[in-house]
Amino acid sequence: MPRNRREEAARHGITGRAATINDIARLAGVSKKTVSRVINRSPLVRADTREKVEALMREVGYVPDPLARGLAFRRSFLIGMIYDNPTAQYIVDFQYGALDALRNSGFELVVHPCDSRSPDYVSGVRSFVLQQKLHGVMLVPRVSEDQALADMLQEVGCRYARVAAVCLDAPERSVITHDRDGAAEVADYLQTLGHRDIAMITGPAAYRSAMERTEGFVGALQRRGIEVPKSRVVEAGYTFESGVAAAEKLLGARQRPTAIFCFNDEMAAGVYRVAMRAGIQIPQQLSVVGYDDSPLASRLWPPLTSVRRDTRDTGRIAAAMLLQGEGEARAVASVRPHLIIRDSCQPPQ
Structure with a gap:
C-alpha cells in the first residue's frame, strides 16, 4: 500500500476486521459497488481495478463478512452437502474435494446427514435448505437418486449438483460416476x-x-x-x-x-x-x-x-459446478473408474 494510503488507514483505525467495505472503497478511490463486485468475483470489473482493490484488502487484512454478504444478496455463502451413505471414508473424501473447490471462493461447506428411509426426510432437507439460505447443495448417493428430493429443490429455487452412477438430470446438474x-x-x-x-x-x-x-x-x-x-x-x-x-x-x-x-x-x-x-x-x-x-x-x-473412483475429484467437480454462473450450458461431468490391480487375485487352483 502506498505510504499516504497506509497513513490514512492507520489514522482512521482501518486495520483488519475494523475495516469496512466503505473504508476499502474510499482508500481505493472507487465506489462501494465496485468493491462489492470485486469481492463477489464479478466479470464487470477491470483487471487493474480488481488488482488494486484486492491488494488493498490484503494490506489492511480486510475479510468480507459472510453474514453481511448473505443479507445483501438474500442468500448465504454456504454450499450444502446432503447425504445418506454408510461409508465414512467416501463422505470424508468427498468433503475434502468440495473444500478444494471452495477454497478462496468466499463460500463455506455445511453438511447434512439424513435418513432417506424416513417418511419426512424430504421435508427435513427442505427446512435445512431454507433456514440456511443455501446457495446450492451437493446430493451424494443414495439421496442423489431420489427424484422427489430434486423436485423439491427446484421448487424452492435451490441449485444442486447430483452425483449418480448414471445421468438422472440436466447436464449442468449432473456428475456421472459410470x-x-x-x-x-x-x-x-x-x-x-x-x-x-x-x-x-x-x-x-x-x-x-x-x-x-x-x-x-x-x-x-x-x-x-x-x-x-x-x-x-x-x-x-x-x-x-x-x-x-x-x-x-x-x-x-x-x-x-x-x-x-x-x-x-x-x-x-x-x-x-x-x-x-x-x-x-x-x-x-x-x-x-x-x-x-x-x-x-x-x-x-x-x-x-x-x-x-476418485471420490475427492467427484466432490471437487460437484462443488465447482455450483460456483459457476446459472444457466451455463456444458457437457455432463464424468468421473471414470478404473481397476487398480494388487495382490488379492490370482488364477484359480
Missing part, C-alpha cells in the same frame, strides 16, 4: 485370470449404484459365456458387518466360489475376516476384488485389488 463400466472391468479381469465360479456381494438393491454394478458385472461375464447363479449373489449393506455376514453364506457353502467381487472395500474387508477364520488363503484359494479403492484397500494383507 459404475457399470467399473464393474465390467472387474468381470473382464477375473475372467482373464481363468475364474468361472464367481460370486458377488452387492449393495442394497434399491441403490442405483448397486443396480449399475450388478448389470455391468453380470453383463460382461455373460458376454464371455459365464453365468452368475442366484446362489452366488448376496445382497449386503455397504458395511463391514454386512460383508462378514454375506461372506459367511458364500464361504460356508459346500462348494466355495473361486472369486468374490464386493461392491465396496469395507465389505471386502469382511470377506478377509471370514476367510482368515476359516483358514482360506487369499489369493491362493480365493480371489477378492473391492470397489472404491479407499485407503483400506492398500492396508489389507494381501493388498486388495479394487476399482478406483
Whole structure:
C-alpha cells in the first residue's frame, strides 16, 4: 500500500476486521459497488481495478463478512452437502474435494446427514435448505437418486449438483460416476485370470449404484459365456458387518466360489475376516476384488485389488459446478473408474 494510503488507514483505525467495505472503497478511490463486485468475483470489473482493490484488502487484512454478504444478496455463502451413505471414508473424501473447490471462493461447506428411509426426510432437507439460505447443495448417493428430493429443490429455487452412477438430470446438474463400466472391468479381469465360479456381494438393491454394478458385472461375464447363479449373489449393506455376514453364506457353502467381487472395500474387508477364520488363503484359494479403492484397500494383507473412483475429484467437480454462473450450458461431468490391480487375485487352483 502506498505510504499516504497506509497513513490514512492507520489514522482512521482501518486495520483488519475494523475495516469496512466503505473504508476499502474510499482508500481505493472507487465506489462501494465496485468493491462489492470485486469481492463477489464479478466479470464487470477491470483487471487493474480488481488488482488494486484486492491488494488493498490484503494490506489492511480486510475479510468480507459472510453474514453481511448473505443479507445483501438474500442468500448465504454456504454450499450444502446432503447425504445418506454408510461409508465414512467416501463422505470424508468427498468433503475434502468440495473444500478444494471452495477454497478462496468466499463460500463455506455445511453438511447434512439424513435418513432417506424416513417418511419426512424430504421435508427435513427442505427446512435445512431454507433456514440456511443455501446457495446450492451437493446430493451424494443414495439421496442423489431420489427424484422427489430434486423436485423439491427446484421448487424452492435451490441449485444442486447430483452425483449418480448414471445421468438422472440436466447436464449442468449432473456428475456421472459410470459404475457399470467399473464393474465390467472387474468381470473382464477375473475372467482373464481363468475364474468361472464367481460370486458377488452387492449393495442394497434399491441403490442405483448397486443396480449399475450388478448389470455391468453380470453383463460382461455373460458376454464371455459365464453365468452368475442366484446362489452366488448376496445382497449386503455397504458395511463391514454386512460383508462378514454375506461372506459367511458364500464361504460356508459346500462348494466355495473361486472369486468374490464386493461392491465396496469395507465389505471386502469382511470377506478377509471370514476367510482368515476359516483358514482360506487369499489369493491362493480365493480371489477378492473391492470397489472404491479407499485407503483400506492398500492396508489389507494381501493388498486388495479394487476399482478406483476418485471420490475427492467427484466432490471437487460437484462443488465447482455450483460456483459457476446459472444457466451455463456444458457437457455432463464424468468421473471414470478404473481397476487398480494388487495382490488379492490370482488364477484359480
